[in-house]
């Protein structure tokens with residue numbers, strides 16, 4: 001059962017940092033759909049890229065899997081034998097619900113759910129790695145080491161799909177994209193108060209980088225082919241191929 005997100009609807013006197021607790025896990029599908037422009041297109045494309053890049057007897061990783069939306073789309077599209085999807089999140093509330101969600105589909109493809117910090121994870125023999133709106137929550141100084149580990153764990157020809165909230169390096173465009181995102185949220189039924197309280201709660205925990213920084217870092221860790229394949233306002237998705 002999934003519910004409508006009213007988490008920031010009433011005034012909150014002592015607004016703490018946003019975190020992925022039970023309350024967020026309960027409303028997550030509604031929250032992400034109403035908050036992230038292009039989310040469902042990105043999920044579909046993760047399936048399409050999985051169909052192309054999954055190789056026999058390899059591992060596919062969904063890092064920061066939340067309820068497993070990307071995991072399920074990968075599972076539906078894996079068309080190679082001997083693949084395992086490793087879906088990882090460090091929120092117990094999310095993983096518990098991911099297990100229920102994934103168990104409701106019939107599939108031959110093995111899924112391993114792991115409650116772990118993706119910065120501590122062993123990554124090996126990977127054909128596909130997905131970071132769908134997760135890197136933005138990792139401490140900035142841990143981003144390069146994490147991407148290095150991912151690069152080392154990906155097989156030659158393998159793909160990383162990296163979706164993020166971005167900031168623009170042009171201040172005027174940056175403001176426009178943020179305003180358009182807020183318009184998108186209001187059009188999806190969020191009030192002014194919900195938009196502003198969530199913005200404050202995310203300030204210390206969701207730290208977006210520019211697309212330029214992401215691309216430079218992906219090249220720096222060694223990926224041979226890097227580009228944006230989708231962008232809507234200040235949200236988008238990149239591919240990096242080894």
Ligand SMILES: Nc1ncnc2c1ncn2[C@@H]1O[C@H](C[S@+](CC[C@H]([NH3+])C(=O)[O-])CC(=O)[O-])[C@@H](O)[C@H]1O
Nearest residue numbers: 020064065066069070089090091117118132133137
């Ligand atoms: N260090 C960490 N280790 C493991 N998990 C983490 C860590 N930090 C944050 N997370 C987890 O990363 C997820 C980010 S949500 C991903 C959506 C999903 N990919 C989707 O396609 O629906 C994005 C969003 O809410 O904007 C949460 O479940 C966190 O618990």
Ligand SMILES: O=C(O)C(=O)Cc1ccccc1
Nearest residue numbers: 031032035036165198199202
């Ligand atoms: O809602 C926002 O403003 C966002 O930036 C996206 C988001 C979606 C779900 C959890 C945290 C952030």
